[in-house]
Amino acid sequence: MELVDKIKDLMSFPPVASEHGKSMDDFIVYVHVLMAVLFVGWFAYFLYALFRFRHVKNPKASYTGAQTSFSTYAEVAVAVAEVILLVSLAIPLWATVVDSDKFPTEKDKPLVIKVTAQQFAWNARYPGKDGAFGKQDIKFVAPDNKFGVDKNDPNTKDDFESAINLMHVPSDRKVIIHLSSLDVIHCFKVVPLRITQDAIPGLMIPMHFKAVKEGKYMITCAQLCGNGHATMRGNITVLSQSDYDKWEADIAAKAKDTATSFE
Template sequence: MAIALIILLLIIGTVIFHVVSPWYFTPLASNWSTIDSTVSLTFWITGFVFVAVNLFLVYVLVRYRSRPGLKADYEPENKKLEGWLTLVTTIGIAAMLAPGLYVWGQFVKPPDDSMVVEAVGQQWHWSYRFPGEDGVLGKVDTRAISETNPFGLDPTDPASRDDVLIFSNELVLPVDRPVKLLLRSKDVLHNFTVPQFRVKMDMVPGISSYLWFTPTRTGEFDVMCQELCGIGHYAMRGRVVVKEQSDFDAWLARQVTFAQTQHHTEGNVALGQAQYMVCAACHGIQGEGNEGLHAPRLAGQDLWYLQRQLKNYQQGIRGTAEGDVFGGQMIAMANLVSDEQNMQHLLAYIGSLPEPARVAAEGDLRRGQQLYRNCVHCHGEQAEGSFHMNAPRLAGLEPWYLSRQIEYFRDRVRGGHRDDFYGAQMSLLVQSLRSEEDIADLVAYINSLQPEQLARRD
């Protein structure tokens, strides 16, 4: 009787929890209401079976409980009962599968007038590509991927020249227009998911998959990877911003094409030296940095990373957070090279500066090595950094500067801006550092690393 009572309470509790539970689907923002209907139907069928089977179990436990004078009757088979169970089970499974197959038939057939967009997954960020005025996406080849061609577009294909490239985790789309999203992975298995759109699909290296949807309301919606793709999987986040058609057209017109990204003008070291005179007051004549002025060393750092940080200061992504006093000072300095050509001159000069001598750091190297295991996937075995992982070089940076940046990420002084996707990932990852001792040991280990190649990526 006690078991029967427990099962009965389980049935009642489950039903009540389902009815009053605050956890359910996010509000629908696409055309796929049929997916919600299919899931709801599955809930009703499985819920009915769950209640019916367990109520029958309660009835059996009570009706046929052990009592003096009663003896169980063994019946090896009952063809009539088995037939009914087979029939009812078949009807139930068919009732669940048929609507799903019907919706799947629609899911794999995007409308002919769909706007085609490509989403590219990579540990641990997203990027996107739109066809240009010719309406055709250019060919891609993984062998063509480089720092100047991260999408791997075929430069000999005329259709690729006007492709619009989005180097951001943010995808902008027009409302009430069907979108066919081509999916491609550059490294491992990913899964593109927008819960509010009810769409998800695996991204398999070497294979181009797709999904389609029609955004039905404006707003911002989460993009997530729902396939375990490595240590930073949980931080692989982005967003889809749905706007009115006119706003979308204006946004798209501001983006760069593949042809524009290939017109890279080399910086002039002599002109860059003149630009650097303003920086030298804090960062030193040789870019060696100055702890007293809270200015990190610049010589030896990846130039692509320095360029990104300058643009982050110019756009207010860095230096505007509460508590970032020194970053706030950099905004005015970064705006002095807002012209792209001047910035290239400055970077060329910084790239010509010699590698500064290292500053010793104290800490437990063995513990630091263990803590660095979370960093190695992006920043490299020797903290040499990786352009393809959007991870800067850490080896050679001053211990005081590394410690401060880790604390900034931990306290959301960095990584809190809505457009700082890479900073947001770092803010999540550094939460594994529980104490100041952890930070000191990690920094000491990074400081001990000596990359074989200290070549700067420009």
């Protein structure tokens, strides 16, 4: 709807680069419109009440107060509008983005990446040609093995890590990120992709998205995670599938040791 887009411009929404981003922005606009209507409506009512019940005309306080049902009807109307927003927009949108039933399946041929946050950087691990990750275990975690990869697992052989803070994904293809943390709680946030997920030590939390616009987008940490929190930035580059394949072949060729990061 054109009006919705105009309001987005007015509110200076950042550009959207993911499939679900538009409906998320639309929803934010609807909520703001409702809030604007409430603000104007209740403020007008407040001014009216100030004037209508002014001291000069009402020297003695009324102990019964106003007897109309206007505010009751208004409250019910607001509640109905909020229920409509919640049930028809918010819950379905949440389900599309978060619900495990709606996750990309085998037939979507998603790219699966493992991301581990640490103070104060992002590490990303890719499954390589075979599409399968080597086994991981907490007992293998070491300064040079942040993902705790079992180096003897044959699936580990073609896995590779991208350079620290630099991730690449293809556009127009589903991406699943399994997110974890080495130390404290971090939060993986990419504003143009409209994705935000806490990274919690001991948990591997999946999230998914489909980028639809090529470009280089900033990854930020959205949880205050220590002194270097503000410097915990990375880049996620969205490439066409063919450029992504080239990047992957290139970086995989450079990988001498599967548990090391490469520029």
